[in-house]
Amino acid sequence: MNLENAWSRIALDIEKASHLREVxxxxxxxxxxxxxxxxxxxxxxxxxxxxxxxxxxxxxxxxEQCARDALGCDPHExxxxxxxxxxxxxxxxxxxxxxxxLAALQLDANNPDFLRKYSHLMYSVAELDKAERxxxxxxxIDPNNPGSHSLLSVILTERRKxxxxxxxxxxxxxxxxxxxxxxxxxxxxxxxxxxxxxxRQHLREALRIDPDDADTQELYLxxxxxxxxISLPLYYWSILCERIPGGPFAIWGLFLVSFYAMEAxxxxxxxxxxxxxxxxxxxxxxxxxxxxxxIWIRMVPPR
Amino acid sequence: xxxxxxxxxxxxxxxxxxxxxxxxxxxxxxxxxYIMLITFFFGFVTGAILFWLNARRLGMPQRTGLIVGLTIAxxxxxxxxxxxxxxxxxxxxxxxxxxxxxELIERLDKIKIDVPNQPLGTPSxxxxxxxxxxxxxxxxQTDKPATEKPAMAAAEPQAKERKSSNRLLxxxxxxxxxxxxxxxxxxxxxxxxxxxxxxIDDGKLLGPGILACVIGFFVTLxxxxxxxxxxxxxxxx
Numbered sequence: 064m065n066l067e068n069a070w071s072r073i074a075l076d077i078e079k080a081s082h083l084r085e086v087x088x089x090x091x092x093x094x095x096x097x098x099x100x101x102x103x104x105x106x107x108x109x110x111x112x113x114x115x116x117x118x119x120x121x122x123x124x125x126x127e128q129c130a131r132d133a134l135g136c137d138p139h140e141x142x143x144x145x146x147x148x149x150x151x152x153x154x155x156x157x158x159x160x161x162x163x164x165l166a167a168l169q170l171d172a173n174n175p176d177f178l179r180k181y182s183h184l185m186y187s188v189a190e191l192d193k194a195e196r197x198x199x200x201x202x203x204i205d206p207n208n209p210g211s212h213s214l215l216s217v218i219l220t221e222r223r224k225x226x227x228x229x230x231x232x233x234x235x236x237x238x239x240x241x242x243x244x245x246x247x248x249x250x251x252x253x254x255x256x257x258x259x260x261x262x263r264q265h266l267r268e269a270l271r272i273d274p275d276d277a278d279t280q281e282l283y284l285x286x287x288x289x290x291x292x293i294s295l296p297l298y299y300w301s302i303l304c305e306r307i308p309g310g311p312f313a314i315w316g317l318f319l320v321s322f323y324a325m326e327a328x329x330x331x332x333x334x335x336x337x338x339x340x341x342x343x344x345x346x347x348x349x350x351x352x353x354x355x356x357x358i359w360i361r362m363v364p365p366r
Numbered sequence: 367x368x369x370x371x372x373x374x375x376x377x378x379x380x381x382x383x384x385x386x387x388x389x390x391x392x393x394x395x396x397x398x399x400y401i402m403l404i405t406f407f408f409g410f411v412t413g414a415i416l417f418w419l420n421a422r423r424l425g426m427p428q429r430t431g432l433i434v435g436l437t438i439a440x441x442x443x444x445x446x447x448x449x450x451x452x453x454x455x456x457x458x459x460x461x462x463x464x465x466x467x468x469e470l471i472e473r474l475d476k477i478k479i480d481v482p483n484q485p486l487g488t489p490s491x492x493x494x495x496x497x498x499x500x501x502x503x504x505x506x507q508t509d510k511p512a513t514e515k516p517a518m519a520a521a522e523p524q525a526k527e528r529k530s531s532n533r534l535l536x537x538x539x540x541x542x543x544x545x546x547x548x549x550x551x552x553x554x555x556x557x558x559x560x561x562x563x564x565x566i567d568d569g570k571l572l573g574p575g576i577l578a579c580v581i582g583f584f585v586t587l588x589x590x591x592x593x594x595x596x597x598x599x600x601x602x603x
Contacts, residue, residue, distance in 0.1 A: 155389025155564050161381055168379055187563035188387045189556055196378055312406065312544055319537060 073099060077112050084119055092116045107137035114146050123150050141167040145180055152184050160184055175205035179214060186218050194218050209239035213248035220252045223306075228252040243269040247279050250286070257302045259290050287365040288356055297352040300345070318342045391425020392561045394569030398554040402547050404575060410440050410543035412582030416575065417550040423569060424557040432553070436546045444539055445589055449596035451535050 076099040083092035096113040103109060114129030127150050133143035148163035164181040171177060182197035198215045205211065212235030219228035232249030239245050246269035254262035266283040273279065289298040304310040318338070325335055401420060405413025414437040421429045 153564075155392070157387045157389070157560075158381075158383045158385060161383045165379060165381060172379065185382070187560070188383060189559040189563065190382055193378065193382060196375070200375060200378065311403070312548075315406070316541075 069103065073103060073106055073109065077108060080112050080116065084116060087119075089116055089120050105136050107133040107140045107143065110136060111140065111143050111146065114143070118146065118150065123154065126150055139170055141170045141174060141177060144170070145177060148180060148184070152187065157184065157188055173204055175201040175208060175211065178204070179208070179211050182218075183214060186214065186221075191218055191222050195222065207238055209235045209242060209245050211235075212238065213244050216248040216252050220255050223255075225252065225256040229256065241272065243272040243276060243279065246272070247276075247282070250282065254282070254286055255302075255305075257299070259286055259295070259298055262286050263290050284365060288353075288360060291356050291359055293359060294352050294356040297349060300349065386426070386557070387560060389425075389560060389564050389566065392557070392566055393423055393425070394567065395423045395558055395561050396420045396569055396571045398551045398558055400571060402544075402551050404578075405543055405547040406540070408579045409582050409586060410539075410546060411437065411585045412575075412578045413543070413547050414440075414550070415578040415581055416571075417547070417554065419574060419578075420554060421550075424554055424561065426554070426557055429553055433550055436549065440542060440546055441585075441589060443542065444586075445593040445596055447535055447539065448589075448593040451532065 076095055080092040080095045083089070083095065093113065093116050096109055096116065100106070100109045100113065110129045110133035114126045114133065117123075117126035117129060127147065130143045130146040130150070133140050133146075137143075144163045144167035148160045148167065151157070151163060152160035161181075161184060164177065164184060167174070167177045168181065178197050178201035182194045182201065185191070185194035185197060195215070195218050198211055198218060201211045202208065202215065212231050216228045216232035216235060219225075219231060229249070229252050232245065232252045235245035236249055246265045250262040250265035250269065253259070253265065263283070263286045266279060266286055269276070269279045270283060288294060304314065307313050309316070322335065322338060325338065396416065396419075398417070398420060401413055401416045404416060414433055418430050418433045421427060421433060
């Protein structure tokens, strides 16, 4: 009976600390967990959650120590390995992070969180094929995880599978309409898919939910800049360049070949001049569009 | 629960990453795509300098040897190509062409057609009757009139040909520059993406870019005596 009481108290402390973390009262969360640890120093979960508190505050060394303490209490605590992996990945030690994630997957290969975290690591180092397969495996196990759908959407966008990316983004949004992450990921998908106005709309929504997210703010400013009418043609031009292998260089090559071909075919000089000046016009426009937009943004700042 | 660790998924649980996936050594990198654009607009040497600096910023100094090697090869190719292009195609070598044309015009000026002072269209009394298509006696008297006219006519296609080979050199070298730049770009793209994926901020390219442009300009200028030397040796043979 006493043991049962002790476990329920530990569970309550952990829940309380989680709520305090959510409202960013890290000092109180830390105190709660330290008090609980003073009574039950061998409970891995308490060490782990204290590690999360430190991780939220970017105190990575302390978080790492807590994760190791948790593993000392319970070597089969997969989430402690996950925390170690996260810390290593944030510090750019990706090989080490992979080792931790794989060790966690050794413990439980069917854990969707482990698979998603590993997928995210693969995405951050541009191993996109493996990232996609991992997140799809995670979705097979837990199809209602909005985070996995959002991650899949971002991966597919980078792999230029735009329709599938939008589909995954929409699925994530359907599951968590009040979360900023699905809004962000579908905005990324729309932005790369040639729909900047819809992307801006979703980013506004994401910022309404979480106004302090630096990534969302950065992308919003970028998208808003390209939604101005001076820079919209530049945006579509860059989308075109993105879709052609070789991008602007391939277009230059095409222009060169057509120019030589026209010359060889004795096309009238007027036609040659039109082609030449059109290309020159595009080049000059791509140079001046962004400075002009910046001036405009100074006059009319983004809402 | 699906049996997740199937044979098809077995490789998902094998380590993939190596030391080059770590971000150690990356500091304020530049986007290699921007350097490609700089290579396109401001020349290969400028681009190579920036790629070389970027390789260090991306923590991959072992790749700088390739950049130096390809740059030397490119400059060698440029010297040879410039030396073997017809001399008149280079800006500095246009003088003989102008001289030739000038001489031709002077000779044509010397041709005096003795036309009496009378209204146009009325034939002179002492002028010989000339059938259509015949050359005038005055023209026949001048020195080498028969060779002057074809020379004048030949000058135009010759100039066209020279202009075309000059353009071919310029565009050809630009394509070679872009191909070399593409090699560097591919080598740096993934590393830059890893830096981007870990939120490492880009460095400022403007100042080093301008400096690289100036250095690139002077290096290209410095190759001129070399290709002139190669050309001198070639034509003396």
